[in-house]
Amino acid sequence: MLAFLIRRISQSAVVLLVMSLLVFVGVFYIGNPIDILIAPDASPAEYARAVHDLGLDKPLWEQYGIFLKGALHGDFGNSFVYNEPALKVILDRLPATLELAFAAMLIAVIFGIPLGMVAGMKANHWIGRNIMRFSILGFSLPTFWVGLMLIIIFSVHLNWLPSGGRGETVMLLGIPVSFLTLGGLAHLILPATNLALFKTSLAIRLTRAGVQENMQMDYVKFARAKGLPETRVIGLHVMKNIMIPVVTVLGMEFGSLIAFAVVTETIFAWPGMGKLVIDSIGVLDRPIIVAYLLITVTMFIIINLIVDILYSILDPRVRLGQER
């Protein structure tokens, strides 16, 4: 286990380094942020001063060197537009995104797994078929369109739920959260549902496939032959086996929920990281873009690690240390 962890961490460091170089060079070649940030009637002298203040007059390799040196000490530089440490600006937005992602994941698990089990057991029944039809819709409808539809139906026409924003927040362990207030919860429902749609469909399909496969297995027949009640056969034995692929895939998908909630956050004016990074790309706020991507990569690495560990707990035949 320890050897596995050490190997994983050293590999991750290399990945991060390569990633930072790619991102840095890429953003450098898109354009000069000053052309967008500065008031267009600024004099050339003022232009030169701004370029100098932001360190953009240095050659690329020197800028990268400064960045790397700072990054090793946890300093990703100051955001050009906010004039605050990039890491702080991003971490300020992280709770909102995490909250949204957790809520979406919860919806996906609560609805997706039971529906998938029903669909698996009643594959030829009308219920099963309709669940599968729903999952196809969930896969194929574009997120932004569903988001706007949700707003039009539930906010504009029915006026049940707010159309955007985060609503009231309260502090929980020093982090602002909105799910503990009713107003906040009301704000959370639509974006979380929007974000959960794709993941719910995924959970349905994975669970259904798992159920259908496992129901044919000898251990199920054996368990039934022993006279175990059907609820126990499915609820315990089958469930345990189908959870392995579901946990793996949903774990990976959780990372993408956090990293790529961009569309949902923009449509619902949700003040999370995704919206921040879109705004930052628009004005080429390099420190934010680079820090965001590195945080995202780090997060994927950590989630992968957790998934691997969970996997070994769910299926004792998997031994982490022996992985080649």
Add this chain to the structure above:
Amino acid sequence: MRNKFMALVTVCILLLACASGAFAQTLTIGLKGEPTSLDPHFHNVTANNEQAIYVFDKLIRQDSRQKLMPGLAVSWTPVSDNVWEFKLRKDVTFHDGSPFTAEDVKFTIERIPTVPNSPSSFTGMVNAIKKIEIVDPLTIRFHTDGPAPLLPRNLATFNIISKKYGEGATTADFNSGKAAIGTGPYMLVEWKRGDSIIYKRNDTYWGEKQPWETIIAKPITNDGTRVAALKSGDVDLINFVPPADVAHLSKDAKLTLAKSPSTRLIYLHLDSDRDDTPMVTDNDGNKIKNPLKDVRVRKAISKAINRKAIAARIMDGLAVPAAQMLPDGYEGTSTTLKPEAYDPKGAKALLAEAGYPDGFKITIHGPNDRYVNDGDITQAIAQMLTKVGIKTEVNTMPKSVYFGKASKLEFSLMLVGWATDTGEHSNCLSALLHTYDKDKGFGSSNRGRYSNPKVDQLLEEALVTVEPKKHNELLVEAVELGLGDVGIVPIHYQVNVWAMKKDLNYKGRTDGYTLPRAISVAD
């Protein structure tokens, strides 16, 4: 589970309904842009400047058509060619009760060039000032190097902060509210980044009585979401209504719209300086001498553009065809210039006269995420030019890529916009039509490198002529000359649209600001 969930939803909705009823004195506005900072001197962009006026005041205010009006200064007069005297308003206090004096003005002007890491500062607005003399607590004199007729205009662009709280304050101190202590109509309560900025009324404000107890400004960048937020009643008013939504919002009986022309000019810049321009070839693809140097070709391009059609069909009526750089009635605008009429025959004749009877090939560049319908306008212009024989290809790109390339002179013909925030013509003349001169600071956005010594001379003379009538005449002459030469091809001024609940009243402004002090409850 399901039932509990639905019950919870119902409770939420009921609570929300009660909450909105309880705060009738609250105005919630949905804004397209979020400020990058609440430090009024950190970043000179509209979203920041607009929010700064909530908390702070300027020495000189601009009315809704950008005419100058007394603000913290009650009068400003030139006592000699090189000295301006400003009389300050009596009995003005900051939010903490401390009095406003000339010291605060001096402190503000001295702070402006020193704000660290500012990506776009107000330094250009104050660098004419060489010495600040405090005559008495309510009289201040600005000594300039030479005559500075634009000083009042420049001092109308930024807000005055308190010396007491501003000393040693960082941009972060303004964002947290610690240093955001102004003389303005509202006090900052809290800025929840990305979500909302909350303000409370300043009951001791020196100016007009404010109609709203609490202001909640919500940034909603997505156009569709902003419109939906208004329709669902989550916000009371929104700015920058997308043109495509204007028709259906105006049919909504619960809403009302306000339209105001803006100073945002959409224009073409043409490379009129170099012999060898990158994006032009003859019809067979061979390099030719830059045809855009010929004024007849530039004129032909202007005649080939059907401005009325662009305004009507692409902009859904939300554009005013333009003849110069500022709409009629602004300082330094010509009364004789009229928008070039659509005349494809005349354009062809001019091209033939210039020696291009079969036209040539050119690529037009434009941004696709910067101005209203910018990509579509670029497309339309390309088709119109192709119709008169200039075979035009289109290349549009995101603003983050576009402006860098445009400034590096990689284009021959490009679509750009310009908003004259100072509200008078010398600003855009200096930046767009004066010969590019890095040392003197002229032509900073002259990406076509148009150059005419006579225009330069007239403008430079106007910039040292303090007497207003003479100053204006010189500007008008420079504008007529530069546009007669087709130094740029003006297309149109954008029209800004606000939408609000039926019981509200806001007229809109040419600078596009949404100011709560002018939003009233309709009778």
